[in-house]
Amino acid sequence: MKKLILAVFTLTLLTTACEKPKDEITEPETVADPIIEQYGYILNDFNVIRDTIRKGDTFGDILFANGVSQEKIMEVATKFRDSFDVRKIVVGKPYVLLNSKDSLNQTQVFIYETNKVDYAVVDFRDTLSIYNSQKPVRYEDREASGVITSSLSATMEEQNLSPFMADQLANIYAWTINFFKLQPGDRFKVIYTEKFIDDTIPGGLKEIKAAYFEHRGKPLYAFKFSSDSLGKLSGYYDENANNLKRAFLKAPVKFSRISSRYNLNRRIKYYGFKLRPHRGTDFAAAIGTPILATADGVVTKSERRGGNGNYVKIRHNGTYETQYLHMKARNVKVGQHVSQGDVIGWIGMTGNTSGPHVCYRFWKNGKEVDPFKEDTPFSQPLPKELHEQYFANLRPMKEALDCIAF
Numbered sequence: 001m002k003k004l005i006l007a008v009f010t011l012t013l014l015t016t017a018c019e020k021p022k023d024e025i026t027e028p029e030t031v032a033d034p035i036i037e038q039y040g041y042i043l044n045d046f047n048v049i050r051d052t053i054r055k056g057d058t059f060g061d062i063l064f065a066n067g068v069s070q071e072k073i074m075e076v077a078t079k080f081r082d083s084f085d086v087r088k089i090v091v092g093k094p095y096v097l098l099n100s101k102d103s104l105n106q107t108q109v110f111i112y113e114t115n116k117v118d119y120a121v122v123d124f125r126d127t128l129s130i131y132n133s134q135k136p137v138r139y140e141d142r143e144a145s146g147v148i149t150s151s152l153s154a155t156m157e158e159q160n161l162s163p164f165m166a167d168q169l170a171n172i173y174a175w176t177i178n179f180f181k182l183q184p185g186d187r188f189k190v191i192y193t194e195k196f197i198d199d200t201i202p203g204g205l206k207e208i209k210a211a212y213f214e215h216r217g218k219p220l221y222a223f224k225f226s227s228d229s230l231g232k233l234s235g236y237y238d239e240n241a242n243n244l245k246r247a248f249l250k251a252p253v254k255f256s257r258i259s260s261r262y263n264l265n266r267r268i269k270y271y272g273f274k275l276r277p278h279r280g281t282d283f284a285a286a287i288g289t290p291i292l293a294t295a296d297g298v299v300t301k302s303e304r305r306g307g308n309g310n311y312v313k314i315r316h317n318g319t320y321e322t323q324y325l326h327m328k329a330r331n332v333k334v335g336q337h338v339s340q341g342d343v344i345g346w347i348g349m350t351g352n353t354s355g356p357h358v359c360y361r362f363w364k365n366g367k368e369v370d371p372f373k374e375d376t377p378f379s380q381p382l383p384k385e386l387h388e389q390y391f392a393n394l395r396p397m398k399e400a401l402d403c404i405a406f
């Protein structure tokens, strides 16, 4: 017994922090006819017909064609409307017929998939029964990494990662990284939770639990933290428990580029090189791209006027206001409260403009200033009382992140 303990101890010493216990490989048992269970039925007991609702299909037609009597169809249509309304079947939705394996090939069970998870069951056997149910959903933690060659979304695609991951990552780092200024060689690692339906069908990204982004050689960690103990709190913090959320977003458009900076000494050829100061920052993006409020606030202007075209102005506090010009269309009204990241309009070419962009103007105490030269205020750090809990959660996450290879 003693020997065994010693042997295990030595083995532990030899494995480095990043090594993982290897999964034992077992030969899969070869069974002639594996039992397949789905929707709570053993599918092997039936002739399984899978199809989708087509244009012109009715519940009655499908089932009548599969040997179900008109009486039973009428009974479903009239008596069980609360659990399954046959009139509300939608073209394109999948359904499954479990038919008898005898020569009649008659439908015993009809299953209609309301969405990826929810389904309705009509069981015609014995006494008619109708109910709604859900496929089992499982969450699995996964890891990924990538090196940027052109754009974040292109790298995500190369790595077969969900397109939502680029969006989530951009949201997490929106306050610290200019995503339109990513450099080739910038790289990232993520630990995320993926949803699986019926154990194997990928149901998409649930959330990023921890991330590491190296921008111009500078490492930036992000750890998701939620707590209910001191009021509702949820967000991403760095390895020192600093909030990654600043009071202002770095840009009012995701994935765009700055086409013209704030420049008081700008001279334009078109105007005979006369001084035409530019008191905004232009972000170029395709027409129709959403324009986001860079901070919480109240809309003070939403109108179409002269060279500004369609524009919105937001007051954030006693000091700061922001303004967004040349919109195709506005999405907010004067007096409306907006949250950071809300879509307030869409990129357009209204007013004085030579191409689709938003002219973003940043006001401090009534004067237009360059937001990129301003020390924009940070939002609240994580309260001290939560630090112990935060760092206990962080340690294994950071270790796991550091162990992911590029």
Ligand SMILES: [Zn+2]
Pocket (backbone or CB within 6 Å): 260, 278, 280, 281, 282, 358, 359, 360
């Ligand atoms: Zn401008």
